Amino acid sequence: MTDSSHRFGFITIAGPPNAGKSTLLNRLIGQKVSIISRRPQTTRHRILGIRTAENSQLVFVDTPGIHDDGKKNLNRMINRTAINSLSDVDLVVFMIDYKGWNNPLEKVLRKVSERNVPILLAINKIDSLKDKSRLLPLIQRSSELHQFVDIVPISALKMAEVDEFIDVLLKYIPEGPPGFPAEQISDRSDRFLVSELVREQTFLLLGNELPYESAVEVTQFNRSDPEFWTLDMIIWVEKASQKSIVIGKGGQQLKLIGQRARIAIEKQFGVRVRLNLWVKERKGWADNTNMLRSLGYVED
Ligand SMILES: Nc1nc2c(ncn2[C@@H]2O[C@H](COP(=O)(O)OP(=O)(O)OP(=O)(O)O)[C@@H](O)[C@H]2O)c(=O)[nH]1
Ligand SMILES: [Mg+2]
Structure with missing residues (x-):
């Protein structure tokens, strides 16, 4: 070389x-x-x-x-x-x-x-x-x-x-010109990353209590004020019992998830964020191909 x-x-x-x-x-x-x-x-x-x-x-x-x-x-x-x-x-x-x-x-x-x-x-x-x-x-x-x-x-x-x-x-990489612009660091959108930062907090805060079958959907991704984003997301679970785990006593758990995720998103993007979270149940979503597709789990 x-x-x-x-x-x-x-x-x-x-x-x-x-x-x-x-x-x-x-x-x-x-x-x-x-x-x-x-x-x-x-x-x-x-x-x-x-x-x-x-x-x-x-x-x-x-x-x-x-x-x-x-x-x-x-x-x-x-x-x-x-x-x-x-x-x-x-x-x-x-x-x-x-x-x-x-x-x-x-x-x-x-x-x-x-x-x-x-x-x-x-x-x-x-x-x-x-x-x-x-x-x-x-x-x-x-x-x-x-x-x-x-x-x-x-x-x-x-x-x-x-x-x-x-x-x-x-040592194992061939010669060749770059395939991506130098400033690009990921193929994932900001919209995807904010949903992941919420999912990360549910994993960190609920640990093994969290049902594996949970997912996060972004329903509003509003950046009309580029320095103050408004984000709405739904945490999907499969059963009512799982819903109460995520919400916690008096809503405390969900509040904490929201606070920590908001801080993580603000730090990641250098903006201020209003984050609204809901928990919803839909039986069998983890087996439902349409739902998996809409949440981005099916690769076309
Ligand atoms: N002590 C130690 N812990 C580590 C190290 N690397 C990762 N971990 C911890 O291992 C755990 C799993 O790390 P992840 O990076 O999420 O592992 P992963 O392989 O991506 O896991 P999946 O996405 O579930 O397949 C986290 O708690 C990390 O902090 C390491 O070098 N040393
Ligand atoms: Mg991983």
Whole structure:
């Protein structure tokens, strides 16, 4: 590669739920493009994060964690989204955490490796691994499972040297001109991101209490005053009991979700926001293809 050459390519970040894929994406892009929570199955869509440097442009594809439980339509769609993101990319970063392999995880790896794309293994959360000598056997075991192009222990959360990691990735990226404008950092709209920032707060505040079958719909996205946005959103759930969990005693929970989400949106976009939230139930929405489509879970 000559000094003047430019690289351009796509890198999918895939792996099981909760490995830290979205955390890595945000770290590599330098701002939040994908929401994060300690709860598995936070990401539900394919989300692009674009990193433009002087001699390269890398397009990262964040994907939902791939898992085995495909009963509901929603779950199946989400798994399909992840698997479809493995084609036509230059590299897959397969992310696991330091706890290592188990049967379902090996099954996920086999599914991913069917696509014949080079796979780099990132072993994440090593900041939480007290006994670092456990890494060596894990690397050994991993190399027996698949011929990874590289195996890199990382901490997506505490990574100081992003450039070093990028240099490792660039080895697998072909030369080519940039495919996106330099200022573009994501393929997702502001409207999508505000709904995600509300969903993130429901995950963070309700944790495991939150029914998995909840989604956020933006019904008003008014930016006629560019410095003071008015946003209306509906949090959809499937049952009355779930509705009362989200609303909480005397509406306290919903109020807190609204306050925190408003602050997150204001910080993200540097504007002031009026945010109105409602909780509504519709039985079976997570199985209803039309509803899934209108909420953006069906890829055309
Ligand atoms: N200690 C530690 N925690 C991390 C690290 N990276 C991510 N986490 C935490 O792991 C949890 C899951 O992170 P996410 O980035 O949402 O994981 P994900 O793989 O995108 O999860 P899904 O979207 O559900 O598939 C969050 O609580 C993160 O803060 C890391 O390097 N170290
Ligand atoms: Mg995620």
